[in-house]
Amino acid sequence: MGAVTPPDLAARIALLQALDKQYGERAPLPLEEVDTLVASILSDRAIAADPDAAIAVGSWAIRHGVEITAPEPVVNALAMRSNAARAKAELARIFEEMRLLAAHLEPRLGADLERSNPERPWRILHVNLAITAIRTEDPVLIAAAFDALDRALPEERAGFYAEALALALSPRVDATVRRMIEERHAQL
Numbered sequence: 001m002g003a004v005t006p007p008d009l010a011a012r013i014a015l016l017q018a019l020d021k022q023y024g025e026r027a028p029l030p031l032e033e034v035d036t037l038v039a040s041i042l043s044d045r046a047i048a049a050d051p052d053a054a055i056a057v058g059s060w061a062i063r064h065g066v067e068i069t070a071p072e073p074v075v076n077a078l079a080m081r082s083n084a085a086r087a088k089a090e091l092a093r094i095f096e097e098m099r100l101l102a103a104h105l106e107p108r109l110g111a112d113l114e115r116s117n118p119e120r121p122w123r124i125l126h127v128n129l130a131i132t133a134i135r136t137e138d139p140v141l142i143a144a145a146f147d148a149l150d151r152a153l154p155e156e157r158a159g160f161y162a163e164a165l166a167l168a169l170s171p172r173v174d175a176t177v178r179r180m181i182e183e184r185h186a187q188l
Contacts, residue, residue, distance in 0.1 A: 009044050012037060013053070016060050028065045035067040042070040051077035055097065062104045071105055075121040075128075082132045091136045095145070098129045102148060110152070126152045127160060134164065134181070137174045146184050161185040 015037065023029055038061045041047060047054045058074035061067070068074065078101065082094045102125055109122040126149045133145035150157050165185045168178040 009041065009046050012041050012044075013057070016041070016057070019064075020060070023064075026063045034064070035061075035069055038066055038068060039070045042068070042073045047073050048076075051080045055081065058101060059097070062100055067108065068101075068105060069108075071101070071109070071121045071125075074101060075125045079124065079128045082128055082135075085132075085135075088136050088138070091132055092138060092141065095129065095132045095136060095141050098125060098132060099144070099148070101125060102129060102152070106152075123153060123156065127156075130160065130164075134177055137177055139176055139180060142177065142180050146180070150184075157184075158188045161188065 019029060019031075019034070038057060041057050042054060047057065054073040054077035058068060058071070058077075078094060078098050082091065082098075085091045085094055105122065105125070109120075130142075130145040130149045133141040136142070149160060153160070161181060161184050164181045167173070168181045
């Protein structure tokens with residue numbers, strides 16, 4: 001397959017749907033340059049204004065094992081969705097989407113050599129994963145997110161836990177959540 005990038009965003013998204021129909025919704029795709037198609041969709045300005053579309057394209061790529069070379073729109077869309085969420089069940093679903101994205105991006109971004117840029121997608125994703133987990137108040141999700149943060153951002157975890165601990169002093173923060181943050185902070 002050559003570089004298939006129809007100029008119209010709707011046509012490019014329709015192509016993703018056609019690939020689902022042809023190969024199945026979860027099948028690896030034996031095609032070249034599908035990552036280029038995904039990148040062209042994610043870099044489209046209309047996607048930045050439509051978080052649901054960015055997340056859907058990211059999920060499509062994950063399901064098919066397609067590399068996401070432009071993860072920022074997906075990372076930002078998940079952050080916006082997490083910020084808008086209020087229900088713990090919704091936060092848990094967003095957490096899972098973030099976790100899947102982090103696992104998918106880890107081979108490419110895990111080394112994260114661009115340490116001087118605080119806006120790098122790998123950092124934003126892991127910090128938001130931890131914040132989303134805290135908001136769920138689910139100890140299992142919090143522990144998983146903290147472990148992921150510790151592995152992905154070892155030099156930033158002290159700052160994260162110090163800031164989280166300061167916020168956890170609020171009486172609105174669940175005692176179990178506060179204890180988990182205190183314990184993680186004390187391990188540093």
